[in-house]
Amino acid sequence: MGVGEPAVDLIAAWSLLNAEARGVFRDAVEVDDAAWARGRGWALSVALIELAYYRITNPVMAATARHVIHEVITDRRSAR
Template sequence: LISRGRLSAVIDFECLGLGDPAVDLIVAWYVLPDGVRDAFRAALPLDDAAWARGRGWALSIALMELSYYRDKDPRMATVARHVVDEVLVDAARTA
């Protein structure tokens, strides 16, 4: 934040999702294949909004990873692309 043309404060969003169970769902797109992900979701006492937030968290992390690792670590970039694909498939199916 700026005050009188100078930096006066910084907002730290690092713990933005603290306490939100949707953050714990990120693993669904990183680790679980599509069919298993459906069973995982069905077993959880979460609503559609929590699932959508989890999907959004997974997508945002994967996009940042892809941007960072694209030229630095091909293996990590491949993982990030896979997660983006999984998120898009899941979003299209549940839309």
Template structure:
């Protein structure tokens, strides 16, 4: 389970993400940009697959990989390359937090250790200085990037 410090940090992140404004301009989004849906050839992105959750709405949902896949330096480059404004970054962190906590809850409910990719994403979210984090607050196994990203 999350200790008190990490639980409070989760609440802070959620409040910030939930309060972040959106101009309401709807765009097409993929909805499940994740390691398993990204095909890489010769070290470069070759295709994005699985459009089962495609929709129209807030584009921030497709930026969750900034914390579920990328380490700090790569995350900065990713978000800067996309020219993501602070509000979009905050909302994207909320999408990443939602996805991460769903995996965390599944693992806790199943009585198993939190998966390394879930622990990685949670640590990235809670420790990201751009989101008000102050360095690592790693808990149950600091986790690691998903295998496909190494």
């Protein structure tokens, strides 16, 4: 069970992969532009919530959230 949105599975692209690997991943999963944009939005949304929640109490989670936010913002190849 999940949220019912397949694009949620794409969060890993910004959470775990660098820009080059993200492009390979996108080509491999063959998602359309709209799904990719939704996945990017989900990644940003989750990271912003995590950063706000863990900023003081869990520095490791906060750093991970900052990393994802950075990847989403600097990802120039997301739009095709």
